[in-house]
Amino acid sequence: MEPAPRTTRLSILLPYKFDMAFTYEAEAPLVPGTLVRVPLGRRTVVGAVWDDPPDQTVKTRPVMEVLAFPPLPESLRKFIDWVGHYTLAPRGDVLALTLKEKLLETPLKRAKTFVFGGADPMRPGPSLSVIQEKAASSLRESVGAETFSVTLLDGVTGSGKTEVYLEAVAEALRRKRQVLVLLPEIALSVQMLARFEARFGVRPAVWHSELTPAQRRETFRAVAQGRADVVVGARSALFLPFADLGLIVVDEEHETSFKQEDGVMYNARDMAVVRAKLCAAPVLLVSATPSLETAENAAQGRYRKLDLPTRHGGAALPRMEALDMRDAPPESGKFLSPLLVVAMRQTLARGEQAMLFLNRRGYAPLTLCRTCGHRLSCPNCSAWLVEHRASPRLSCHHCGYSMQRPLKCPFCEAEGSFVPIGPGVERIAEEVAELFPETETLVMASDVIEGPAQAAEAAAKISAREVGIIIGTQMVAKGWHFPHLTLVGVVDADLGLAGGDLRAGEHTVQMLHQVAGRAGRAEAPGRVLLQSYEPEHPVIQALLSGDLPAFLEQEAAIRRPGHWPPFGRLAALIVSAVDERLADQIARALARAAPRIQGVEVLGPAPAPIALLRGRHRRRLLLKTRRDIAVQPLLRAWLAQVAVPRQVKLDVDVDPISFM
Known part of the structure; x- marks a missing residue:
């Protein structure tokens, strides 16, 4: 045998x-x-x-x-292990962020549109100022060292941060190493790709959810084979199988959209630092409004910091003013102060462009019956239905449920009694059309501009001055460069300050400072008007003063004594079930089993702010520890004590950003 x-x-x-x-x-x-x-x-x-x-x-x-x-690569395998350990997600779920079977299919025929690589690092770039060149030289040294480091590039809006970090990209390309540039939103890739092509002669590979299956497959293969030398992508690009990753850039590092809120809950900014360390590569965090976490790391010497304190080419920062809506209220049923309307007329008369910012999609955030006060809400979520006139539908922005506006109230049966309450960008667009009927207006929101192609079309219209007034949500708040835009009006500067969100003030300052930075980026000076019913609020005062470091220090002083991030650690447990009693039962069992040791505090259980989401009842518990206490061992020991039935979903969110 x-x-x-x-x-x-x-x-x-x-x-x-x-x-x-x-x-x-x-x-x-x-x-x-x-x-x-x-x-x-x-x-x-x-x-x-x-x-x-x-x-x-x-x-x-x-x-x-x-x-x-x-x-x-070994660095990617170690990264997958690390992310699974840190987030308490199964490693297989983390691997799934990299490995999709369809990405591995061999194409029958390779289309000539799939061309990767070819960026010319020796191609001359734009002239840099003395300050810019000093920062660029420092970044080139970091890339040349081919070791791990973290650098914060902190520059005011319009200071040329992109041109500076493209010099670091050029150095990596000269060394035949790959580069990953992470952007918080795919719409931002439009102008970034154009800048990259102007600098290096070709466009980089892109990675985001809007790619076709064939584009994703060919890009995935090109990255793994080293043919794609630069990738510009959303947070999921962090899990691509780079053959030789030599630099990671996280642009707009403060953005909350870098946080994945379901499945494997990770913050791409923080995980980019880990991935760079495992690749022995530098990582560059870029922002005009750094997060408190990043600013604190720089202050403690854990991160290096480079500053670009002035706008490039002599352009001045915009002049900020608060419009006290108690003194200059809008007309009844309207939302724009007469002072803002006058400023818009003056801007348009000079042949310049104006932007109105309101971080609220749709026509109105609430529709109610004026007879009995009944509010139209989602049957699946603890949320009001948002009216969209363009559709026309009433929609839930959490689960996607939609319906037509009823002809009569389902509660009191009054006919034609529903009225919209409050403005969304569609309602502001309606008001603008009445005020400026001869002016071309463009709305920029995620439910209107759904991908890079539409974003490119919108940006081209604005740059060509085919549009006089832009009305947008947070999509317009960052990254865009529109030379003829000189006036920004913030319709509701107080929006986002209410509620118990730990980072509400920080996020509002960041967003409004970023949107203000769209104004006056060329020769003409910029002006920003903040409509507010509470202009004395510390956030509004911080924006008016322009002293963001002082504001961050105030935030730090508030958070430091209670060991709130970044001076402590947080982890959230979110219990959800179709059966509300079962959700309460498991949440109470978790509370009874909670760790009780010095330096550790467990808050809850309590109904989540959105207590019903997609038909599931939600309860939250929050673990808070000192910074020197690792939360993962505590969480594993805690969760091991409670048997969770299959009907109950238990999500663990280490380092939560959202508390909804």
Whole structure:
């Protein structure tokens, strides 16, 4: 008899909700990171050979196929392990952020539109000021060192931060290493890609949710094979299998949209620092309004800091003014102060552009019956329905539920009694159309501009001065460069300051400072008018003074004694279930099992601000610790004490940003 063929046991991590790697057998050893096809139950799935030691005791099944694809790099495998450990997410769920089976399909024919690489780092860039060149030189040194470092590039709006960090990109390209530039919103990629092409002669690869399946597959392969030298992408680009990552740039590092709020809950800014460390590469955090966490890290010397304190080319920062709406109220049923309207008329008369900012989509945030006061709300969520006149529908911005406006009130049966309460950007657009009927107006909001193509079209119209007035939500608050825009009016500067959000003041300052920075970026001076019913509020005063470091220090003084971030650590537990009593039962069981040690505090359980979401009742508990106490061991020990039934979903959010 011939001896049975010898086999090798391998650990395979699968992109599903498993934390453990499974043991399979192969006819020959395979290097970690190799992508394989294996049986799982009655299915065949793709997984990756992992670094875990295989289980020598279990019965194994054979690897069915070794895929002709570059192995996942060691730095990426360590990163996936690290993210899983930190967020308490199953490692398989983290792997799924990288590994999608459709990305590995071999195309029958490679289309000529998929061209990657070719950026010319020797192509001359724009002339830099002395301050810009000093910062650029420092960044080139960081890239040249080919070691891990973190640098905060803190520059006022219009100071040329992008041109400066593109010099760091050029240095990485000269060294034949790959670069990742993370942006908080895909709409921002429009002008970024144009700037990149002007600097390096070609456009970079892009990575975001709007790509076609073929674009995603070809980009994924090009990154893994090292053919894509620069990737500009949303937060998920952090999990691409870069062959040799030499620089990560996180643009607008303060943006909350870098936080993934479901599934694997991670902050791409913080995880970018980890990924860079595992790649022995520098990471650059860029902002005109750094987060308190980043500012504190720089103050403590953990991050290096470079400053660009003035606008490039002699442009001045815009003049900020508060319009006290108690002294200059709008007409009845309107939302723009007469003083703001006058300023808009003067701006348009000079041939310049104006922008109105309101961070609220749709026509009105609330529709109620004027007879009985009944408010139209979502049947699936603790939220009012937002009226959209363009559709026309009433929609829930949390679950997507929508309905037509009823002809009569379902509560009192009064007919034609529903009225919109408060403004959204559509209602402001309606008011502007009445005031300026001859002026072309453009609304920029995520439900109007749904992808990079529409954003590019909008930006082209604005740059060509085909538009006189731009009305937008947070989409317009960052990154855009419109040379002829000189007036910004903030319709409701108080929006966002109410409620118990820990970071409400910080986020409002950041957003309004960013949107103000769209004004006066060329020769003509800029002006910003903040409509407020409480202009004496510290946030409004900070914006008027322009002293953001002083505001951050005030915030730090408030948070430091109570060990609130960044001077302590937070983790949220969110319990949700269709059965409200079951949600309450599990939440109370978690509260009884909560850790009780010095330096640790557990708050809750309490109904979440959105207590009903997509038909599930939600309860929250919040773990707060001193900064020197690691929350992950506490959480694991805590969760191990409570049996959670399958009908209940328990989400763990380490370092929460949103408290909804």
